[in-house]
Amino acid sequence: MFSKVLSKLKSGKNNVVNQSDTFNSIMNFSKKILESQYPERIYDVIYTLGKPKQINRILNALTNERQNNQDCGEQELFIAGNTLDYQYFFNKSNNVKIIDSSILEISPSSHLVFTYPWDQKRLLDAFLNVGEAVDNKWEHDPLNHIVTLIEPLNIAIIANGNHSAAMNIISNESLFRVKYIMDLFPVYQEIYTDGIDFKYRSNDNFIEKVTSVEMAAIFEIGRLIQQHNSIGFSNGRMLKEK
Numbered sequence: 001m002f003s004k005v006l007s008k009l010k011s012g013k014n015n016v017v018n019q020s021d022t023f024n025s026i027m028n029f030s031k032k033i034l035e036s037q038y039p040e041r042i043y044d045v046i047y048t049l050g051k052p053k054q055i056n057r058i059l060n061a062l063t064n065e066r067q068n069n070q071d072c073g074e075q076e077l078f079i080a081g082n083t084l085d086y087q088y089f090f091n092k093s094n095n096v097k098i099i100d101s102s103i104l105e106i107s108p109s110s111h112l113v114f115t116y117p118w119d120q121k122r123l124l125d126a127f128l129n130v131g132e133a134v135d136n137k138w139e140h141d142p143l144n145h146i147v148t149l150i151e152p153l154n155i156a157i158i159a160n161g162n163h164s165a166a167m168n169i170i171s172n173e174s175l176f177r178v179k180y181i182m183d184l185f186p187v188y189q190e191i192y193t194d195g196i197d198f199k200y201r202s203n204d205n206f207i208e209k210v211t212s213v214e215m216a217a218i219f220e221i222g223r224l225i226q227q228h229n230s231i232g233f234s235n236g237r238m239l240k241e242k
Contacts, residue, residue: 023195026217034228049214050112058166061117069118078219079198080211097181105175112155115165126163131171138173148180152225188223
């Protein structure tokens with residue numbers, strides 16, 4: 001019995017070490033990209049790191065593993081948990097600005113756009129009724145597809161229309177129109193992650209465990225982008241302005 005406990009503790013310690021190594025490897029890779037002559041390719045790194053989470057979130061609804069969308073929102077993108085204190089930093093009114101959605105558009109082929117389908121039947125209906133494959137090309141509905149772009153990462157989240165939005169992410173038929181832009185700068189002043197935990201900068205107090213080392217790395221890559229002078233993070237290289 002005691003040997004099993006020791007084995008479990010050792011296994012947990014090894015997992016933490018491996019997770020830390022993975023996080024540090026990603027961060028070192030990202031620093032090399034930003035220090036190269038093509039720092040803008042950091043957005044391709046972000047896209048690559050976050051793509052599995054984006055697709056798996058849709059897959060969870062398809063397989064009926066997900067039956068709610070309580071995981072939606074800017075803060076849940078990085079930190080999974082119910083800690084209310086940290087959410088304050090993501091919801092400060094000065095973090096978000098409203099823009100003219102006819103001006104700024106993003107492509108799901110070059111941007112990570114996270115949608116949160118939660119009902120298998122609704123997702124099935126979307127597959128059968130939305131998209132060029134069923135002679136009904138996907139179109140952005142400004143009243144239904146509410147898009148928030150998160151700077152400096154140039155990733156977006158969808159509020160409302162989650163099931164139909166998934167069709168555009170899968171098929172890449174049209175552009176999403178951005179309604180809100182959220183700046184993570186105030187968040188970076190308060191929160192950081194070492195790849196194992198999210199913590200407060202002021203006192204290193206624990207917030208939540210990292211549940212995705214890739215998303216934790218994306219979070220900290222944004223800090224690197226802000227600190228890097230050779231790349232203008234505002235709107236990035238992949239936004240299309242009319």
